[in-house]
Amino acid sequence: MELYAEKIREMLRGDARKFSLRVLPVAASTNTLAREAGAAGAEAGLVILAGEQTAGRGRLGRSFFSPEGTGLYMSLLLRPHLPPEKVIRITTAAAVAVCRAVEKLTGERPGIKWVNDIFLRGRKVCGILTEAAFDGRAGLRYAVLGIGINVMPPRGGFPPEIADIAGSIFDAYAPGLRERCAAEVLSCLAEVLPGLAVGGHAEEYRDRSLVLQRRVKILGGSGGEGVVTDIDSECRLHIRRDDGREEILSTGEISIRMEETEGNSR
Secondary structure, eight states: OOOOHHHHHHHOOGGGGGSEEEEESOBSOHHHHHHHHHHTTOOTTEEEEESOBSSOBOGGGOBOOOOTTTEEEEEEEEOOOOOGGGTHHHHHHHHHHHHHHHHHHHSSOOEEETTTEEEETTEEEEEEEEEEEEOGGGOEEEEEEEEEEEOSOOTTOSOTTTTTTBOOSSSSOOTTHHHHHHHHHHHHHHHHGGGGGGTTTHHHHHHTBSOTTOEEEEESTTOOEEEEEEEOTTOOEEEEETTSOEEEESSOEEEOOGGGTTSSOO
16 A cells, blocks of 8 residues: 655645655665665755565664565654754654644554653554754754654554554554544644654653653563653653662663553553
8 A cells, every 4th residue: 555745745834844755665674764865964954754664673782573565664854953862852742743643643642761761552553763963063964864654554464573562553554544644643743843842742752751750661671560650841751660770761771561551462
């Protein structure tokens, strides 16, 4: 099932109409293509969308399940004026934008599992991957914001390794759903991204969090468990460990039992 660029353009709102769309039926990785474009000097605002990825990537080098016809895979080239330590704002702002889009599309309220996963009805429906290129003292050259969304259930279901956690925004296929989703996400991104310099999305990110005041397991690093006591203005996680120590996480990964929040596993 083909993605139609003109249908997406017709539904864009506001500054999202300034984005330059490049729509492909299949790509190895939209993030890779956007990075190549960024390195070659392409202007900010280039959006590469694909209906399928053959080598989609997630965080920490994981693969990202990207089947044909039911998902939406997009990468946006950005050239923001941000110091390296603030690049995480791109991911967290995108999480807020995707939540707004899903809420407008479904009437349901999704939540964010720190730092980059969007959950709906207890299932992960979206993953976000930001990759950045730096130029020594000149700072950030460009950033690529990658968003992968399960719009509809894949044919044959999700693979066994993710079947207990993955879900989709809609329960069944209908014509034009992926185009509507693409246009809504891009329109919401255009609303949120201008506030990157001041972190204007942080309060909404905190409000949509699924981990606040929840017990989590810290994966990697020193490991351990604790309770998330706060998410600050930089969307960093404040954790009170079992031994009473307070820790602030700005990067990394956590695990949480999703049945404590939305009625599902992990």
